[in-house]
Amino acid sequence: MVDRINDIAWQAHQGSVAAIIQLLNEKLANSGVRTRAIFADGVLQLLCEGARTEQLEQSHLVEQIQQILESTAPRNIRRVNINSRIVREQQLLWLKEISSDPENQLLWSQEITLTQPHILKQLITDLTEAQAELVKINFSKIQFSRTSVFTKKYKYKNARQTGMLVATSLCSLLLLGWVVYAQLGDKLKNLMQIQNSQSLGTANTNDSKAQSLPNVGKNSLSMPSEDNDAFTAAVRIAIQASASGKTATTSTQWLELAARWQEASDLMAKVSPNHRRYQEAQIRTKLYRKYSEAAQKEADKSKS
Incomplete structure (x- = not known):
């Protein structure tokens, strides 16, 4: 700041x-x-x-x-x-x-x-700026804490600093991902579609294997499978919504787009904390909800 x-x-x-x-x-x-x-x-x-x-x-x-x-x-x-x-x-x-x-x-x-500027483009810009500010603030706090420790000659590791450093690294990775997404556009969308197809194929293979196992085995595998299905389905719907957003003009089209973004957000919210991409799912949940609200506003404008 x-x-x-x-x-x-x-x-x-x-x-x-x-x-x-x-x-x-x-x-x-x-x-x-x-x-x-x-x-x-x-x-x-x-x-x-x-x-x-x-x-x-x-x-x-x-x-x-x-x-x-x-x-x-x-x-x-x-x-x-x-x-x-x-x-x-x-x-x-x-x-x-x-x-x-x-x-x-x-x-x-x-x-x-x-x-x-278009409202969706402005939302992405605002989110990118907010994440960049968060990275700067956390980095400044870490640097200040390190300087204080050195000045006072403390000889122990601060667990809070470690946590802040991990959070900063995560924000940096997410910020880099959204910048690449904004710049590469359709190329990245095609890559995501290929990855989603591969993920769906893997999920189907796992389901087939699970059906041949005893009931106890099925129960132990059900939670990761549901998480993967929810995450994959949400990404697939988000890709479709992003493509539809480029051509939406009427109030009905914007309302359909808002419903798609909300559906993707709801699916992301179902991903459990045990999922390896849980933190990313939480961020995507909020982002998709913002896109849904933005599409709803465009629908209201089209009516008037």
């Missing part, structure tokens, strides 16, 4: 008006345009000032600002009203001045609407 204090792009993405102003001023510095901004009544009021009118050419400047803001994707900001005028002395109440007499105060004014 400490690193984020100086991350202007991240602060602008979170919706900080001060960070947005700084980012715009950096990007527009070569054109000689300076900006000021106020967020009022759900609209980001942006004032662009330049020494000459040619620096404030409307179509070019509007295009530049829209590209910068859409690449930043500031939270909760969709409407932006761009105002321009020749630079003048600092005015604390500049918005009130231009609102009261826009014809004499401004060269031109234009409102734009920012294109918002």
Whole structure:
């Protein structure tokens, strides 16, 4: 979290008006345009000032600002009203001045609407950022604890540090997996389908063997088989839902997609703690539930 204090792009993405102003001023510095901004009544009021009118050419400047803001994707900001005028002395109440007499105060004014990123893509981005922050926080705590131990010359191992290190390693592996998933796309999906087919074939072979054993043997093998079936089935449904999400447009399609993600989440929740991929199943349970909620929201939008 400490690193984020100086991350202007991240602060602008979170919706900080001060960070947005700084980012715009950096990007527009070569054109000689300076900006000021106020967020009022759900609209980001942006004032662009330049020494000459040619620096404030409307179509070019509007295009530049829209590209910068859409690449930043500031939270909760969709409407932006761009105002321009020749630079003048600092005015604390500049918005009130231009609102009261826009014809004499401004060269031109234009409102734009920012294109918002897809809700599922935003969810994956948020999850990736949250996992990265968790890794940083845990790593900082471990480093601090080690430094304290060295300073005070303690000569024993801290079990809590070991647990935190294991948790950090697990988060790193999961984060790497989701990054690879996001980048490889369809290639990874095809690989997962092959793996799922192999897993299903193995499960069927195990079931056949179990049927030939006495009743006691069947009971001892039933729990792992159920876990594997639940995990495999959930992954298969998730792959299908992910493919359907690319073409869903109507309310009915989004509702079907939400039901699929919820079914995958419910199956993952049934995996027992004894399963070797139990921790991954817990994470997937929450992620699939978020996807289901996101699809439900898209269905509600399509109705209206």
